[in-house]
Amino acid sequence: MQEPRKDVSLRPPTGTIHVILVALGRTGSFPSRVLSVARLSAEDREREFKMSIKGSSLILGFSDEDKRGTIQPHDDALVVTLRIRGFDVRRVLVDPGSVVEVMYPDLYKGLNLRPEDLTAYDSPLISFKGKTVVPKGQIRLPIQTRLEVVEVDFIVVDAYSPYTAIVARPWIHALEVISSTLHQKVKYPSGGQVEEIRGDQAMARQCMVAAISRQSNAESLVGSELPPQEKEELVGFLRRNVDVFAWDAYDAPGVNPSLICHYLNVNPSFIPKKQPLRRPSKEHASAVRDEVTKLKKEGAIKEVFYPECLANTVVVRKKTGKWQVCVDFTDLNKACPKDPFPLP
Missing domain, CATH: 3.10.10.10 (HIV Type 1 Reverse Transcriptase, subunit A, domain 1)
Incomplete structure (x- = not known):
């Protein structure tokens, strides 16, 4: 991990990387249907140059003002868009609980990287479900946030995830970031002021739906003699919390x-x-x-x-x-x- 460097050129992104979430069974086995790369329009590039977020002090913190524009109450993850290797990459999870940055194969291919670009990484990782995952390797890539550029070592993992990548404590500490899932924001000091990145709640919820749909084969039994209203409430509760069941x-x-x-x-x-x-x-x-x-x-x-x-x-x-x-x-x-x- 390197100290953040200044990039005064503020070049427009090479493109934008999305993950297209569709119903299971409709994508076949073609990765190109899961990830697409698109050029920004001239209008988007111009707006990118003009975007700046004002900060009144270098005291990093959150208040009720930061909740404006968010859906409250909520339990959504903090999902943002970051510029990685010149591409605006959507569906990036900010996870202060992780110790390594993780990248998934679709994003790796979308960045036009090749297998020979990877360096060895022998230490296994533990997935969200507690399973041991052997990484394909690692690669160092730049993450740009406004004027700040941080070089990050991404671990490439061949496993399913609704996210394109996960940024963790190394990136957070290098950029001196503080994050809040409640306020759906990331804040960091830059150029004598406080900059911020807003999370996308709609995107976070799409990712959650995609993750839950992976449990489509799991079944729960509900009593047939329950009153209709109670049965409907119970089924709704189970569906909303399916991710917490083992x-x-x-x-x-x-x-x-x-x-x-x-x-x-x-x-x-x-x-x-x-x-x-x-x-x-x-x-x-x-x-x-x-x-x-x-x-x-x-x-x-x-x-x-x-x-x-x-x-x-x-x-x-x-x-x-x-x-x-x-x-x-x-x-x-x-x-x-x-x-x-x-x-x-």
Whole structure:
């Protein structure tokens, strides 16, 4: 990461990069239908030269005045347009919680970059769903905001995202940015005044809808005997909050114990029991091995060594024909007679 440099030329952008969000199944497998590059018109270029945001002081902060023009209340992410490598790139997520800038393949291609432009990046990343993602590589590109230009190391990730890119703490700190999702703004000092970048709530909500639509195969069961109004309210609530549900064990691995932690109410008078080993069939053993490998990779479980307390696995076939791997916690449940959360 470099210190921001001044670019007094203020050249117009090379083009504008959009992500076109459409219904699933309509884009086929052609990346060109997901991302397009368009030239700015002469009128847009002239307006770009004249745009400037006035700041009264170098005290960076937010007030109720900054809420004007936004939809309140809201829980929208902060999504902005930034000029990256000469292109106005839309749908860029500002994420102070991330430690690396991320770029997705469609944007990489839209910037006319080639695979050989990438340098090696060996450290894996953890995706939003907690899955390990191996980056394709990294590349350093300039991000221009008015007169300030910051060189940023983008990690190129081959994974789905409704965003074209994510800017994180390295860019935020280099530009001395403060951001507010509530006020939908980014502010930073430049040339003795405070400059700002406004977020696009409509764009943020389109990104959220696109992300939720990826869960189209997930189903929730609602009681058929609910009153119509209550049923409608419940379905609406589930749809609005579909992104917070963990649909399987791989959606929420490694939950921080400081957030939530369940302790077993074990009776201290019970002696740890080691169940006799049950020899599984080859088919069952293969299913257990595959499940354990996936859970270990996701960080949901880890290997421990205490032979004084062991439980056997139980493998049952689902209606779908796939194997479900359970653990025989019969003895452990007996040791926790008053536990309101018995283990399956």
